[in-house]
Amino acid sequence: MSSRPYILAETTWKTVRDTPYEVVVLPWGATEAHNYHLPYATDNLQCDYVAAEAARKAWEQGAKVVVLPCIPFGVNTGQLDITLDINLNPSTQLHILRDVVQTLARQGIPKLVVLNGHGGNDFRQMLRQLQAEFPTVFLSVVTWYLAADRKQFFEAPGDHADALETSAMLHIAPGLVRPLSEAGNGAARRFRIEALRQPWAWAQREWSQVSADTGVGDPAEATAEKGRAFLDAATTNIGRFLLELAAADPADMYE
Template sequence: MKTPRPYVLQENNWKDVKDQAYTTAVLPWGATEAHNYHLPYGTDNYLAEAAAIAAAAIAWEKGARPVVLPVVPFGVNTGQLDVPLCINMNPSTQLEVLKDIVQVLDLQNIDKLVIVNAHGGNTFKPIIRELSALYPKVFVCALNWWRAEDGNQFFDDPGDHAGELETSAIMHLHPELVLPLDQAGDGEAKTFKIQALSTWVTTQRKWTSVTKDTGVGDPSKSTAEKGAAFFKATTQTIGDFLVELHQADTKDLYQ
């Protein structure tokens, strides 16, 4: 029988939860979208949840008291509305979801929230700005798990979407969900004809005009071993951050 991990909320009951002194809520946030031909639609959810839980475990062992909330499985996918069953959640909806969550944390005196993001289309900074005005007592921050370490130190070509980085990570975490790599697309992607749109001007990419297989990045050199090494390094870094945040006074963050 599996023993509930005290830092994973959905595994626990109120008998135990009511006696825990949690200081930091950790919210994994993913997306439901195609990932080339070979990876599951839930790739970002698997990655966000696994990274959040692994990092919380590291932090818990060092005396921090994080609690991982259930993963939010929908992200901003406005550029992929013509891809079957790619589910979009608008940024305005994300704000409303986070308002409700932060309101509860505020009422229950958990004054720190870390969003562990695994989807490139999710951008939380403008939302955090608004939340800080609504709930100034709750410190909210967001991180992209794949940026916790330099992917170029682990992969020949990390890729942007369903490339070597994501493929290797899922091969490590859920090998049973990955099709043989000879069934994957090559992940070739077009770039904007106007150079500024690829550098200093921001716009929305129309995904099916950019890539035929929904991937951006070559997955052919992916291995579970690379994924394991990268996952271990990133979750260690995130875990260390959770310890620092646990110990920090959010009213005194500057030097």
């Protein structure tokens, strides 16, 4: 048996055949520029790490959970002019996600968690549609970087290649992080329209007009220690969710 039987890519058919999985986790990231100091695979590396660590914490407490390979492309419609930022339209994501859910429904696996690691992805409306189509699979989504309070760990705001993401990568894959002296400062332009700077109005950001270095948020305060602490908090919370979800009856979810 694999030392990580909760990671499907490392697991054999014999183990899968004999394990009554309750929860499947599908990490979903993106391939895109992350300032001058982080790699294009940042979202995918983070998703894989968080999924594995949260699943480990749940598995060790008895949850039958398994993590699928990460989907490496996300919605990047605001970055079409940034070289090799790979875009999947939301409609394409829906087709992919539908095929995964249909497979689980056929095989009798009762619960799916989409683990989102990219700000451009938004799976909620997709899950509404698919839940009606596949009522035997309980569908949910977790955005990993919202699973802990960033204000407890970082002072500067940001949401892309910022101190949070940089700290996480310094913990997960320090060899892929360029020196912070090479990073841009992540300065970002705001919408001129006041309402679009508020949470009750929204429009897509055109990334090359917003950021000169593709970052949003200053990474200067990033450290591996902050990354470890934030990731531990986030994976503990997600792991607890997976544990509770594995034990839950989808027909009896409300108090």
